[in-house]
Amino acid sequence: MNYKKIKSLLERSIIVSVCFILASCAVDHPTKIDLSGEWSVRLDAENIGVANKWFLNKAESTLQLPGCLQAYGYGEKPGPSTQWWSLLDLKLRHPSLKKYAQADTCFKLVQFLMPRHHYIGAAWYQKEIEIPTSFEGKQLFLNLERCHWESQVWVDGIYLGKNASLAAAHIYNLSQLKPGRHLLSIRIDNGKIVNLGNMPHSVSDQTAGSWNGIVGDIFIEAKDDVYIKKITTYPNIHNKSVLVKVNLSNASNYLGILKIEANATGYNNNNTHVPNAHSFDAKLNGDTLQTIQFTYELGNDAKLWDEFEPNLYKLQLTIKNGAFSHSAKTTFGLREIKQENGSFYVNGVKRYFRGNVDCAVYPKTGYAPMDVDAWRRVFKIHKQYGLNHVRYHSWCPPKAAFEAADELGMYLAPEVHEWSAVAKSEQLAYLKKESAKILEEFGNHASFVLMGLGNESGISVEYSTDILNQWKSIDNRRLYTIKASAGWNAGMPEEMDFEVLSNVGTDDERDRIRTRYQAFWPPIPKHSEFTAKAPQTSVDWNEGIEFYNKKFKQRALLAHETAQFCAYPDVFNEMKKYTGYLRPTYLEIAADQLEERGMTHQLQDFVENSGRWQVLLTREEIEASLRTNSYAGFQWLALNDFTGQNTAPVGFTDAFYNDKPYVSGNDMKQFCDSTVLLARLPKRVFTNDENLKVSFEVFHHGRKNLSPSEYIVTITNSEQKILKKEVFNMKSCVNGNTAIGNLVISLKQFSAPAKYNIKISSHNGKVHNNYDFWLYPSNKELTPFSPKINVCHEWDSKAKDALENGETVLLLPKIGSLKGNLPQCFTTFYWTSFGEKGGQSSACGIMMDNKHPLFESFPTETHANWQWWDLLTQCQPMILDQFEESHPWPKEYIPIIQAIDSWKSNRKLALVVEAKVRKGKLLVCSMDIESNLDKRPVAKQFRMSLNQYIMSAKFNPTHSVGDEIIEALFDQTKATQKLNLQGLPLE
Numbered sequence: 001m002n003y004k005k006i007k008s009l010l011e012r013s014i015i016v017s018v019c020f021i022l023a024s025c026a027v028d029h030p031t032k033i034d035l036s037g038e039w040s041v042r043l044d045a046e047n048i049g050v051a052n053k054w055f056l057n058k059a060e061s062t063l064q065l066p067g068c069l070q071a072y073g074y075g076e077k078p079g080p081s082t083q084w085w086s087l088l089d090l091k092l093r094h095p096s097l098k099k100y101a102q103a104d105t106c107f108k109l110v111q112f113l114m115p116r117h118h119y120i121g122a123a124w125y126q127k128e129i130e131i132p133t134s135f136e137g138k139q140l141f142l143n144l145e146r147c148h149w150e151s152q153v154w155v156d157g158i159y160l161g162k163n164a165s166l167a168a169a170h171i172y173n174l175s176q177l178k179p180g181r182h183l184l185s186i187r188i189d190n191g192k193i194v195n196l197g198n199m200p201h202s203v204s205d206q207t208a209g210s211w212n213g214i215v216g217d218i219f220i221e222a223k224d225d226v227y228i229k230k231i232t233t234y235p236n237i238h239n240k241s242v243l244v245k246v247n248l249s250n251a252s253n254y255l256g257i258l259k260i261e262a263n264a265t266g267y268n269n270n271n272t273h274v275p276n277a278h279s280f281d282a283k284l285n286g287d288t289l290q291t292i293q294f295t296y297e298l299g300n301d302a303k304l305w306d307e308f309e310p311n312l313y314k315l316q317l318t319i320k321n322g323a324f325s326h327s328a329k330t331t332f333g334l335r336e337i338k339q340e341n342g343s344f345y346v347n348g349v350k351r352y353f354r355g356n357v358d359c360a361v362y363p364k365t366g367y368a369p370m371d372v373d374a375w376r377r378v379f380k381i382h383k384q385y386g387l388n389h390v391r392y393h394s395w396c397p398p399k400a401a402f403e404a405a406d407e408l409g410m411y412l413a414p415e416v417h418e419w420s421a422v423a424k425s426e427q428l429a430y431l432k433k434e435s436a437k438i439l440e441e442f443g444n445h446a447s448f449v450l451m452g453l454g455n456e457s458g459i460s461v462e463y464s465t466d467i468l469n470q471w472k473s474i475d476n477r478r479l480y481t482i483k484a485s486a487g488w489n490a491g492m493p494e495e496m497d498f499e500v501l502s503n504v505g506t507d508d509e510r511d512r513i514r515t516r517y518q519a520f521w522p523p524i525p526k527h528s529e530f531t532a533k534a535p536q537t538s539v540d541w542n543e544g545i546e547f548y549n550k551k552f553k554q555r556a557l558l559a560h561e562t563a564q565f566c567a568y569p570d571v572f573n574e575m576k577k578y579t580g581y582l583r584p585t586y587l588e589i590a591a592d593q594l595e596e597r598g599m600t601h602q603l604q605d606f607v608e609n610s611g612r613w614q615v616l617l618t619r620e621e622i623e624a625s626l627r628t629n630s631y632a633g634f635q636w637l638a639l640n641d642f643t644g645q646n647t648a649p650v651g652f653t654d655a656f657y658n659d660k661p662y663v664s665g666n667d668m669k670q671f672c673d674s675t676v677l678l679a680r681l682p683k684r685v686f687t688n689d690e691n692l693k694v695s696f697e698v699f700h701h702g703r704k705n706l707s708p709s710e711y712i713v714t715i716t717n718s719e720q721k722i723l724k725k726e727v728f729n730m731k732s733c734v735n736g737n738t739a740i741g742n743l744v745i746s747l748k749q750f751s752a753p754a755k756y757n758i759k760i761s762s763h764n765g766k767v768h769n770n771y772d773f774w775l776y777p778s779n780k781e782l783t784p785f786s787p788k789i790n791v792c793h794e795w796d797s798k799a800k801d802a803l804e805n806g807e808t809v810l811l812l813p814k815i816g817s818l819k820g821n822l823p824q825c826f827t828t829f830y831w832t833s834f835g836e837k838g839g840q841s842s843a844c845g846i847m848m849d850n851k852h853p854l855f856e857s858f859p860t861e862t863h864a865n866w867q868w869w870d871l872l873t874q875c876q877p878m879i880l881d882q883f884e885e886s887h888p889w890p891k892e893y894i895p896i897i898q899a900i901d902s903w904k905s906n907r908k909l910a911l912v913v914e915a916k917v918r919k920g921k922l923l924v925c926s927m928d929i930e931s932n933l934d935k936r937p938v939a940k941q942f943r944m945s946l947n948q949y950i951m952s953a954k955f956n957p958t959h960s961v962g963d964e965i966i967e968a969l970f971d972q973t974k975a976t977q978k979l980n981l982q983g984l985p986l987e
Contacts, residue, residue, distance in 0.1 A: 030134075031221060031222050031223070032219045032220065032221050032222070033129065033130075033131075033132075033219060033220040033221075034218075034219050035065070035127060035129065035184075035218040035219055035220065036064075036065060036066060036217075036218055036219075037064065037065070037127075038062050038063075038064060038127075039062065039063060039064070039065045039125045039126060039127045040058045040059040040060065040061065040062055040124075040125070040126040040127065041059060041061050041062060041063050041069055041072075041074065041123060041124065041125055041126075042054065042059035042061060042123065042124045042126075043069070043074060043075070043119060043121070043122075043123050043124075044121060044122035044123060044124060044187070045119075045121045045122075047121070047122055049122060049124055049187060050187070053157070054124050054185070055124075055126075055154035055157055055159075055183075055185035055187075056157045056183075058126045058128070058183060059124060059126055061074075065125060065213065065214050065218055066145075066146075066213070066214055066215045066216055066217070066218060066370065067213055067214075067215060068148070068211035068212055068213035068215060068365075068366065068367065069119065069123055069211075069212050069213055070115050070116070070117045070118065070119060070209075070211055070212065070366070070581050071211075071365070071366075071580060071581040073116070073117055073581075074117060074119060074123075075115075075117035075118050075119030076117065076118055076119065077107075077116070077117060077118075078107055078109070078114055078115065078117075078118050079103045079107050080101055080102070080103055080107065081103075082118055083120065084118070084120075084205050084210075085120060085192075085198070085203065085204045085205045085210045086111070086112075086198045086199055086204050086205050086206060087198065088109075088111060093110075094883075094905075095883065095884070096593070096883035096884075096905070097110060097589070100585075100589060108583075108585035108586075108588060108589055109585050109586070110585070110586045110589060110646060110647070110904060111205075111206075111586075111644070111645070111646055111647075112205050112206050112207070112643060112644040112645070112647070113207075113209070113363055113366075113578075113582040113583065113584055113585075113586075113643045113644075114582070114583045114585045115209065115366070115581055115582055115583070116581045116582075116583060117581065118210075119190075119210075119212055120190055120191055120210050120212075121189065121190070121191055121212075122187055122188070122189040122191070123187070123188050123189075123190075123212050123213075124185060124186070124187050124188075125185075125186045125187075125188065125213075125214070126183065126184065126185045126186070127183075127184050128181055128182070128183055128184070129181070129182050129183075129184050129220065130180070130181055130182075131177050131178065131179045131180060131181075131182065131220075132179060133179045134222075135177075135179060135222045136178065136179050138175070138222040138223060138224065138225075139173075139175050139222070139223045139224070139225060139227065139249070139251055140173070140174040140175045140177055140220055140221070140222055140223075141171055141172065141173060141174065141175075141220065141221050141223070142171065142172040142173075142174050142184075142219075142220050143169050143170075143171055143217060143218065143219050143220070143221060144163075144169060144170040144171075144172075144186070144214050144216075144218055145169045145170075145214070145215075145216025145217045145218070145370070145398070145399075146169075146214065146215045146216035146367070146370060146398055147163070147165075147170050147188055147213075147214050148166070148188065148190050148203070148210075148211055148212055148213060148214075148215070148367070149164060149166060149188070149189060149190050149191075149193050149203060150162060150163070150164040150188070150189045150193045151163050151164075151170045151186055151187065151188055151214075152186070152187040152189075153172045153184070153185070153186050153187075154184075154185040154187075155174060155177060155182050155183065155184055155185070156182050156183055157183075158176075160172050160173070160174070164193050164194070164430070164434075165434055165437050166202050166203065166395070166396070166417050166434065167396040167398075167414075167417070167434065167437060167438045167441065167442075168434075168437035168438065168440070168441040169216070169217075169441070174220060175251075186214070188212055188213065188214065189212075190203070190210055190211065190212040193430075194426060194427060194430040195420055195424070195426075195427055196394075196417050196418040196419065196420055196427075196454075197394075197418055197419040197420030197421075197454075197457065198419075198420075199419055199644070199645065200394035200395065200417055200418055200419040200420070200454065200455070201359050201360035201393055201394045201395045201419075201644075202360070202394055202395035202396070202417035202418075203417065204644075205644070206359075206644030206645055207359050207360045207361045207362075207642070207643060207644045208360035208362070208366065208367055208368070208395065209366035209367065209582065211366050211367055215365075215367050215370055216370045216398060217370075223249075223326065224324040224325070224326055225250065225251040225252035225254065225324065226248065226249070226250050226251075226252065226254055226258070226284070226319065226323075226324050226326065227248070227249050227319075227324075227326040227328075228246060228247070228248060228249075228317055228319060228326055228327075228328035229247040229248060229249040229289070230246075230247040230440070231244065231245070231246055231247075231315065231317060231328055231329075231330045231444070232244070232245040232247075232443065232444065233245075233315065233330060233332040233444050234476075234477065235332060235333065235334045235335060235336070235446075235477075237304055237334055237335065237336045237347050237348070239297075240297070240298045240299060240300060240302040240334070241295050241296060241297045241298055242264075242295070242296050242298065242313075242315075242332060242334070243293060243294075243295050243296075244262065244293060244294055244295070244296055244315070244317075245291055245292075245293045246260070246291065246292045246293065246294075246317060246319075247289065247290075247291050248284070248289070248290045248291070248292060248319070249288070249289060250284055250286070250287060250288055250289070250290060251288065253286045253287070253288065254284050254286065254323070254324075255284055255285065255286045256283070256284055256321065257281050257282070257283055257284075257321065258281070258282055258283075258284060258319050258320065258321045259279065259280075259281055259282075259319070259320055259321060260279065260280055260281075260282050260292070260294075260317065260318070260319050261277065261278075261279040261317070261318045261319075261320075262277065262278040262279065262294070262296055262315065262316070262317050263277045263278075263315070263316045264296060264298065264313045264314065264315045264316075265313060265314050265316075266303060266311060266312070266313055267312060267313070267314050268310070268311070268312045268407055269309060269310050269311050269312070269407075271303050271311040271312065271313075273298075273299075273301050273302060273303055273311075273313075275296070275297070275298040275299050275302065275313075276297075276299065278294070278296050278297070280294065282319075296315075298313075298334065302334055303334065304333075304334050304335060304347050305333025305334055305335040305347075305406075305409075305446040306335060306346045306347055306349075306351070306409060307346075307351070307388045307409040307410070307411065307674075308409065308674075308702075308703040309409070309703075310333065310406065310407060310408060310409035310446070311333065311334070312331050312332070312333050312406055312407065312446065313331065313332055313333070313334070314329060314330075314331050315329065315330050315331065315332060316328070316329050317329075330444050331403075331406060331444065331445075332444050332446060333406060333445075333446025333447075334446075335347055335446050335449075336348070337449045337450075337477075337478055337479055338479075339479055339497050339498055339555060339556040339632070341554065342545070342549065342554050342555065342556055342557065342630055342632060343556060343632050344479075344498075344556050344632050344633070346411075346449075349735065350701065350734075350735040350736065351388075351411075351701055351735070352626075352631075352632065352633050352674075352699075352701040352735075353388065353389035353411055353558060353632060353633025353634075353635075354386060354387050354388050354389060354622075354633060354634065354636075354672055354673075355387065355388075355389035355390060355391055355411075355413075355558065355633055355634060355635035355636060356382060356387050356389070356390050356391070356635070356636055356638055356639040357390075357391050357393050357561055357635050357636065357637045357638045358390050358391065358392050358393065358397070358638070359393045359394075359637075359638060359642055359644070360392075360393075360395050361638075361640055361641070361642055361643050361644075361655050363577075363578060363580070363582050363584075363643055363655050363656065364578075364579070364580050364656065365580055366580070366581070366582055368397055368398055368401070369398075369400065370398055370400055371400055372400045372403050372404050374400070375397075375400050375401045375403070375404035375405070376404045376407070376408065377657070378401075378404075378657055379404050379405055379408045379410050380408065381639070381653065381657050381665070382410065382639065383408065383409075383410075384664075384665030384666075384669075385639060385652065385665045385668045385669065385672065386665070386668050386669040386671075386672035386673040386674075387636075387639065387672070388409070388410060388411055388674075389410065389411040389412075389413070389633060389635070390405075390410060390411070390412055390413065391413040391415070391450075391452075391484070391500070391558075391635045392412070392413065392414045392415055393415065393419075393455055393484070394415055394417060394418060394419040394454050394455045395414070395415065395417055396414035396415065396416065396417065396438055396442075397412070397414060399441065399442060402442050402445035402447055402448055403445070405445070405447035406445050406446050406447045409447075410447050411447060411449045411450070412445075412447045412448055412449065412450070413449070413450035413451060413452060414438060414442070414448070414451055414452075415451070415452045415453060415454050415455070415484075416431050416434055416435045416438065416451075416452075416453050416454060417431075417434065417454065418431060418453065418454035418455075419454050419455040419456065419457060420454070420457055421457045421458045421459070422453075422454075422457070422458070422459040422460075422463055423458070423459075423460070428463050428466070428467070431453065431467065432466070432467060432470055435451070435453075435467065435470070435471060436470070436474060438451070439451075439471065439474050439475045440474075443475050443477060448477075448478060449478050449479065450478060450479050450480070450481070450498065451471065451478055451479075451480050451481075452480070452481045452482060452483065452484055452500070453467060453481075453482045453483060454483060454484075455483065455484050455485070456483060456484065456485050456486070457483065458489060459482060459483060459489060461489075461492050461493050464482045464483075464489070464492065464493050465493040465495060467482070468480055468482065468493060468495040468496065469495065472495070479497035479498050479556070480495075480496065480497050480498075481496050481497065481498050481499055481500060482496060483500075484500035484560055484561075484635075485500055485501065485502040485560040485561070486499070486500075490504065490505060490548075490552070491548065491551060491552030491553070492552075494553055496555060497555060497556065498555050498556035498557065498558065498632065499555060499556075499557055499558070500557075500558045500559075500560045500635060501515050501544075501545075501548065501557050501558065501559065501560055502515060502516060502519060502559075502560040502561065503515050503516070503519040503520065503544065504544045504545075504547050504548045504551070506547070513543065513544040513547050514529060514541060514544055515541040515544040515545060515548075515557075515559060515560075516541065516559050516560065516562050516621070516624075516625070517529045517530050517562075517620075517621050517624065518530075518564065518830055518840065522839070523830040523831065523833075523839045523840045524823070524839070524840060525823055525824055525840050525841070525873075527840065528827060528830070528840040530617065530620075530826065530827050530840070531824065531826055531827065531840060531873050534683055534684070534685070534869055534870075535620075535683065535684040535685070535866035535867075535869050536681055536682055536683045536684060537620065537623065537678075537679060537680055537681045537684075537771060538627075538680040538681060538682055539624050539627075540624055540627040540628040540629075541559070541624065541625070541628045541631065542628055542629065542630050545557055545628065545630040545631060546630065549630075556632035556633075557630075557631060557632055558631070558632055558633045558634060558635055559625045559628075559631060559633070559634035559635065560635060561635060561636075561637035562621045562622065562625060562634050562635065562636050562637065563617070563618040563621040563622065563636050563637060563650065564637050564648070564650050564830055564831040565614045565617045565618055565621075565650060565827065565828045565829075565830065566610075566614065566648055566649050566650050566828050566829040566830070566831070566833070566844060566902075567607065567610040567611040567613075567614040567649055567650075567660070567662075567828065567844060567845075568603075568606040568607050568610040568611070568649070568844045568900055568903055569587060569590070569607070569641065569649040569654075569903050570603070570604075570607045570654070570660070570661070571587050571590050571591050571594070571603060571903070572591065572603065574587060574654055574655070575587050575588065575591070577654070577656055577658075584643070586643075586647050586903070586904070587903075590903045590904070590906055593883075593905070593906035594906055596883075596906075597881050597882075597888075597891070597906055597907065597908045598881075598890075598891025598892060598908075599906070599908060602894070602898075605847055605862075606844070606847070606900050607660075607661065607662070608661065608662050608862075608863075609845055609846070609847035609862055609863035609864075609900065610828060610844035610845045610847075610863070610900045611660055611661070611662035611663065612662050612663075612861075612863045613828060613844075613845035613863050613864045613865070614650075614828055614844075614845070615652070615662065615663050615667065615668075616865065616866070617827055617828065618636070618652075619668075619671045622634065622636065622671055622672050623671050623676070623678060626671075626672075626676055626678060626699045626737075627678060627680070627697075627699075627737070629736055629737040637650060637831070638650055638651055639651055639652060639653060639657070640653045640654065640655055640656070640657050641653070641654050641655045642655075642832075643655050645831075645832045646832040646833070646904065647832065647903070647904070648829075648831050648832045648833075649903070650831065652668060670768065670769050670770075671769060673767075674700070674701050674702040674703070675698065675699065675700045675701075675702050675706070675767050676698070676699040676700075676767075676769065677696065677697075677698055677699075677711070677740075677760045677761070677762070677767055677768065677769040678696065678697050678698070678699055678737075678769065679694050679695070679696050679758055679760060679769070679771050680694060680695045680696075680697070681694050681758075681771060681773060682694075683773075684772070684773050684774060684866040684867065684869075685773070685774050685776065685866070685867055685869075685870070685937065685938055686747055686773060686774070686775050686776070687747075687752070687775070687776050687777065687778040687937050688747045688748055688750060688751075688752045688775055688776070688777060688778050689747075689748065689778035690747055690778075691744055691745065691746055691747065692743070692744070692745050692746075692747055692773070693742070693743070693744050694742070694743050694758065695739065695740075695741070695742045695743075696711065696713065696728065696739075696740040696741055696742070696743070696760055697737050697738060697739050697740055698711075698730070698733065698737070698738050698740055699736075699737050700733060700735055700736070700737075700738065701735045701736075702735070705732055705733060705734050705735070706730075706732055706733045706738075707732050708729070708730065708731050708732050709729075709730055709762060709763055710727055710728070710729055710730075710762075710763040711727070711728045711729075711730060711740050711741075711760055711761070711762060711763070712725065712726075712727055712728075712760070712761050712762075712763065713725070713726045713727075713728065713743060713758065713759070713760045714726075714758070714759050715745075715756055715757070715758050715759075716756065716757050716759065717750075717751075717754060717755075717756055717757075718754060718755055718756075718859070723749075723750065723756075724745060726741075726743055728740050728741035740760075747775055750775050751775075752775040752776050752777045752778075753774070753775065753776050753777065753857065753858065753859055753941050754774070754775055754859055755772055755773075755774050755775075755859050755867070756772070756773055756774070756775060757770050757771065757772050757773075758770060758771045758773065759771075772865065772866065774859075774866070774867040774938070776937035776938065776940075776941050777937070777941070778937075780934060782933055782934075782940065783944060783947065785810065785947055786947070786951055788807075788808060788951070789808050789809075789810050789947075789950060789951070790802040790807055790808065790809045790810065791809075791810050791812065792809055792810070792811050792812070793811075793812055793813065793814055794813075794814075794817070794970075795811065795966050795967055795969070795970055799811060799922075800918070800963065802920060803917045803918040803919065803920035803921075803922060804918045804919060804920070805919065805920065806919040806920050807920045808920060808921045808922075808923075808950060808955070809917075809920060809921070809922045809923070810923050810925070810946075810950060811922060811923070811924040811925075811966075812924075812925055812926075812928075812929065812930065813876070813878075813924070813926050813969070813970070815874070815875070815876045815926075815928065816876065817876075817970055817972075818876050818877075818878055818879070818926060818969060818970060818972075819878075819879050819968065819969055819970060819971045819972060820877075820879045820882075821876070821972070822842035822876055822877045822879070822909075823840075823841065823842050823876075824841065824842070824872055824873045824874065824875055824876070825841045825842045825843035825845075825846065825872050825875065825877055825899050825911075826841060826864070826868065826869055826872035826873045827840055827841045828841055828843070828844045828845050829841055829843070829844055829902055833902060833904070842877055842899065842901075842909070843877060843899035843900050843901060843902075843909060844900040844901070844902065844903075845863055845864045845899075845900050846863070846864045846868070846872070846897055846898065846899050846900065846911065847862055847863055847897075847898050847900060848860070848862060848896060848897045848898065849862065849896075850862050852896060853949050853952065853954040853955075854896055854912065854945060854946060854949045855945060856945060856948065856949070857941065857944055857945035857948055858941055858942050858944075858945035867938055868938075869938075870936050870938040870939050871927045871928075871929075871938060871939055871942060872911075872927070874927065874928040874931070874939075875911055875926055875927040875928065876926050877899040877909040877910065877911060877926065878909065878910045878911070878913065878924065878926050878969050879907050879908070879909060879969070880893070880895065880907075880908040880909065880910055880913070880969075881907060881908040882905070882907040882908070883905075883907075885968070886968065887962075887964045887965045887967070887968035888908075888965075888968075889908065889913075889915075889959075889961060889965060890959055890961070892959075893913075893915075893959050895908075895909075895910030895911070895912060895913045896910075896912040896913060896914060897910065897911040897912040898910055898911075899911055910924075910926075911925065911926050911927055912924070912925045912926075912927075912946075914955070914957040915957045915959050915960065915961045915965075915966075916957045916958075916959065916960040916961070917960070917961060917962075917963070917966060918963070921955065921956070921957055922957070922966070923946075923950055923955070923957075924966075924969070925946065927939075927942070929942060929943040929946065930943075
């Protein structure tokens with residue numbers, strides 16, 4: 001027997017056992033204390049808490065943090081005397097809202113989501129904390145993520161300071177605390193700490209809401225005297241490396257050598273790349289704060305980050321010597337963003353930014369989500385709709401948003417919280433300090449590619465230059481601008497890398513050049529290219545951008561807040577989703593008004609028909625931006641509905657990012673994606689003695705250049721029969737716009753009237769797009785109305801006598817003679833519709849039963865489409881029923897052509913109605929079907945179809961109305977009440 005071997009094995013066994021026992025007995029001391037949970041709370045509306053030393057005694061009322069106090073029922077119930085962030089004068093409200101201005105439970109707002117409880121001012125949050133013995137001698141820090149707005153902190157009555165960042169965490173040093181129990185008191189003030197404007201989405205009631213609280217992580221962290229305070233990464237895509245700057249805190253003023261170990265690991269998007277570890281010795285010089293920097297070579301296998309391949313790396317740094325050790329982590333993506341010749345380049349490749357404007361609409365809580373999963377959902381929906389970019393209108397999202405955007409490949413553009421005229425030194429000081437915190441807190445995120453100061457309004461060139469110089473000196477990893485749609489600040493200062501543009505002013509400031517369809521304010525009909533110009537798909541904004549580049553400096557330009565077309569909201573289904581402390585009282589009012597007008601049963605038709613028209617308008621706006629090859633991108637307002645500024649349901653999703661029933665991401669990706677096929681049609685309406693001339697191009701900003709390919713063009717009729725087919729061969733193309741080919745055909749062979757469709761698709765069918773056009777007879781002769789029809793233009797004795805005699809009357813009112821004097825209704829309501837006469841339209845579109853005999857010779861869908869332009873720009877809707885209408889039409893009556901009113905006033909509107917009056921039959925059409933018909937084939941065809949119907953046996957109205965109801969259509973005795981944002985839009 002080998003006794004030496006046995007002895008050796010026993011000794012080793014004993015040593016291992018002892019080590020195991022010692023390890024088991026060791027205590028794994030945590031380095032963080034989670035402070036989430038129950039806190040005491042006390043409101044300080046009179047601002048007496050500091051003077052009365054509230055920080056010495058804990059309050060009795062409680063709530064849960066993270067959270068906001070309004071969600072727990074603290075604050076006043078809103079009423080007529082409530083002082084809102086955005087000043088509201090209830091005297092300016094429309095008379096129809098009078099019953100909602102009472103102090104009881106019936107009080108409701110139309111301006112924005114109404115909280116069940118409202119509070120602006122200071123509030124105290126208190127909690128007893130336990131500092132463990134393991135924290136003794138450590139550096140202790142209190143972390144408060146996402147305070148709204150200014151915080152002040154006391155521990156055991158000792159004041160520790162204040163912080164007022166809306167974006168970055170509020171950090172307080174608690175290192176003086178000894179182990180044991182302590183009273184932590186935090187005073188949060190959500191009042192107007194600095195003037196950021198009346199409606200910024202960072203602090204106002206409009207969307208994010210004026211909540212008070214702390215909604216992110218709340219914890220105390222213990223660190224050694226020497227620890228990593230901050231890691232900053234500067235990727236270099238050219239040599240596949242990253243410059244790492246390490247800020248070290250050295251509270252003990254330690255002198256000596258420490259070892260730094262760096263380990264980077266690819267961790268997402270199948271990125272399994274693990275660069276070689278990097279380690280070196282560094283010398284601490286004894287300073288309290290010291291920066292050490294080194295270059296980490298990632299190797300040739302390093303993977304880049306962009307929208308298609310969002311490869312990320314986790315970087316862990318460890319510092320240690322015999323006395324201390326500390327580890328810290330960050331993430332980074334190997335990416336570069338530049339602008340050259342008016343375009344964005346990501347990693348040297350030209351990219352087009354297809355953007356959404358995020359206005360902080362998160363109605364479940366009133367504030368943005370703080371968890372990464374919620375943001376993953378939001379960005380996945382953006383991707384499903386073909387978007388790759390988000391601008392944060394007058395606010396900055398939390399770190400969870402940047403983390404999710406990094407993972408999914410979204411280009412983010414936060415702003416520094418303001419929507420104001422920046423004219424005072426205290427504003428400038430705050431914005432400079434706050435923007436520096438944003439860059440420090442979120443600067444390593446690959447998705448953080450652009451930054452701006454805020455929205456519209458003015459700022460001096462001196463101030464903006466100062467801010468830009470500061471940003472560029474701090475951080476060169478992204479591109480900067482100042483104001484979105486800067487107005488008179490356009491093009492200034494020179495230091496801007498890019499600009500967000502709505503139009504360009506010429507030397508004569510009364511003259512401005514368009515860079516989007518709705519270019520001027522207010523959004524009245526004459527300011528919209530949609531109403532001023534017959535429908536086509538050929539317009540682009542290159543002229544305006546070229547003028548800008550000559551007037552100022554060539555830089556990347558983004559189209560400002562494009563589209564903004566409202567659809568009628570799905571009132572009842574949406575109301576069910578508001579399960580938090582915010583109420584959609586504007587929808588509750590709409591529900592009441594629909595019931596009052598007898599239109600509740602039509603709601604889904606309103607949603608569907610206004611929505612389908614909204615999609616068509618938005619599509620053309622986006623495609624016009626894609627056709628503009630000198631644009632660097634667009635920013636759409638918006639993917640989801642907007643719940644502030646009098647509300648604007650402009651989205652393809654509701655406020656909760658849920659799909660609407662009439663559109664999906666797949667629908668939108670046909671015209672909004674990295675590759676889109678485009679057709680340039682000079683117009684949408686033709687006569688069959690014309691030639692169809694159309695050119696095709698491909699918009700491409702994809703992962704790779706497009707290879708040579710075939711593109712197939714077909715023309716089909718309404719029965720999907722192919723009438724023409726053409727094949728185009730295109731060579732490979734780089735990112736940008738590339739011509740495919742031209743098609744010219746005679747339309748004599750096509751029957752009319754009819755709708756046709758042009759489809760263009762790639763050879764494999766994966767990329768496709770299609771365009772409707774309409775064909776009408778070229779016959780110049782006009783068939784007059786039958787002598788059996790009494791054509792009248794006024795409700796006068798001639799019309800009444802004919803009806804008394806049992807005859808048929810066609811009443812064609814003159815534009816301007818009808819009650820309300822409403823404007824035309826071709827497009828939908830624009831944005832929140834305020835402005836002269838309610839914006840560029842008086843309706844959310846039109847709807848009709850397209851099987852009705854009136855349309856036998858006039859092909860149409862149930863909703864508006866491009867062929868309606870001629871009729872709907874030369875019309876005036878009739879008001880059949882409205883608030884306090886003394887002579888309404890029967891509740892059950894549905895017009896032949898109904899204009900869909902705003903969700904804010906919910907009148908029953910019509911363009912064509914019929915009724916039995918006296919002993920005869922009456923049809924009223926408030927669209928112009930008489931003027932210049934030799935140049936208006938659509939109006940001419942509609943007139944013919946109407947004439948056929950009114951002469952047929954099918955014209956037999958089922959509802960009888962009295963003279964007073966017809967007279968009421970023309971009642972202009974009530975003057976239009978002038979209102980502003982406080983009430984309903986002028987209409």
